[in-house]
Amino acid sequence: MLKYCVRCVMPHTKPDLHFDDEGVCSACRSFEKRTDIDWDVRRAELVTILDRYRSKDGSSWDCIVPVSGGKDSTYQVVRMLQLGMNPLCVTATTCDLSDIGRKNIENIKSLGVDYIEFSPNKKVRAKLNRIGLTQVGDISWPEHVGIFTIPVKAAVQFGVPLIVWGENSQNEYGGPAAASENNVLNRRWLEEFGGLLGMRVSDLVGMEGIERRHLVPYTYPSDDELKQAGVTGIFLGYYIPWDGYSNALIAQASGFSTLSTTIEGSIVNYENLDNHQTGIHDYFKFLKFGFGRATDIACLHLRRGRITRQDAMEMVARHDGKFPWAYLGKPLEQILEPLDLSVEEFVKICDRFTNKKIFKVNARNELIKDRHGNLTKINYDNNE
Numbered sequence: 001m002l003k004y005c006v007r008c009v010m011p012h013t014k015p016d017l018h019f020d021d022e023g024v025c026s027a028c029r030s031f032e033k034r035t036d037i038d039w040d041v042r043r044a045e046l047v048t049i050l051d052r053y054r055s056k057d058g059s060s061w062d063c064i065v066p067v068s069g070g071k072d073s074t075y076q077v078v079r080m081l082q083l084g085m086n087p088l089c090v091t092a093t094t095c096d097l098s099d100i101g102r103k104n105i106e107n108i109k110s111l112g113v114d115y116i117e118f119s120p121n122k123k124v125r126a127k128l129n130r131i132g133l134t135q136v137g138d139i140s141w142p143e144h145v146g147i148f149t150i151p152v153k154a155a156v157q158f159g160v161p162l163i164v165w166g167e168n169s170q171n172e173y174g175g176p177a178a179a180s181e182n183n184v185l186n187r188r189w190l191e192e193f194g195g196l197l198g199m200r201v202s203d204l205v206g207m208e209g210i211e212r213r214h215l216v217p218y219t220y221p222s223d224d225e226l227k228q229a230g231v232t233g234i235f236l237g238y239y240i241p242w243d244g245y246s247n248a249l250i251a252q253a254s255g256f257s258t259l260s261t262t263i264e265g266s267i268v269n270y271e272n273l274d275n276h277q278t279g280i281h282d283y284f285k286f287l288k289f290g291f292g293r294a295t296d297i298a299c300l301h302l303r304r305g306r307i308t309r310q311d312a313m314e315m316v317a318r319h320d321g322k323f324p325w326a327y328l329g330k331p332l333e334q335i336l337e338p339l340d341l342s343v344e345e346f347v348k349i350c351d352r353f354t355n356k357k358i359f360k361v362n363a364r365n366e367l368i369k370d371r372h373g374n375l376t377k378i379n380y381d382n383n384e
């Protein structure tokens, strides 16, 4: 049985989520604690840190802002400009960039910033997508590594020490720049935050003809290089209250585009717009843990009082974990093409990563699917 938080709609199977004696999840508890935070104090701390790292003579950039082109990164750029910073924006191109994603990247450039886009070798990347999907059930492994390694490499390369990240979902912590000592980014920090998801970069050498030289974009600078450049970072979400929805509103007011309808498997139209592979990524989360993007989004709105738990449950039951026949309008068959996988082979991989304890099976222990290939969870709330 899946056990759900009594306040939000997240199941207990989510990695690193804990439930207390009252059945409330740790994400709801930490949201509750936000009301104790003095945001004016935090904002003043942010201003102090930015002043410390701002280029004194204007000979270099003030900070690096890693940007995907999504609503949060558009928001980060808008905030940095408001705070008088001269950022160098760095994009690690997504694995399968959508048209609307490209449009939003162009929009960030038009906000008035210097901008670099780094695109890792597509052939190698397709192999990494395939290895990630078949070995650990995560097609987005190279993307999740690259969004951390590439901006850090840029910080070293251009000698810009401060990296301004977005939300810190793991820890209530401002980032290394906030620490009075040990404020330089090191390998330990990178490994904690730049999640390698149980597959290390070095493990890949030798797989499908991959050599070390193919993995340069996915490898962090050495501790010595980081120290020499003084590379450090902060999480903006620690200093300014973070809400994806209000970030989207602010981003939209600065030219960010959304879809006219909700995104496949989600309940909103303003996020995860930039990569056609994201539908597969989110679907595997559903297969492994019984929750997908609709659950994530519903919880965020629910905690902020914008919908009731009942509303959230209904939205999740209707939209979460649908078989990803298409994402952002691109058919699955075409999304799988560069990975050299057929839809049939993909379904087999899905079945291999599906947790049969949380989905309905027949008498022969085979997964029950409807005519669209969709699974049914064994329970959608606690008292079923």
Ligand SMILES: [Zn+2]
Binding pocket: 005, 006, 007, 008, 009, 010, 024, 025, 026, 027, 028, 029
């Ligand atoms: Zn909860």
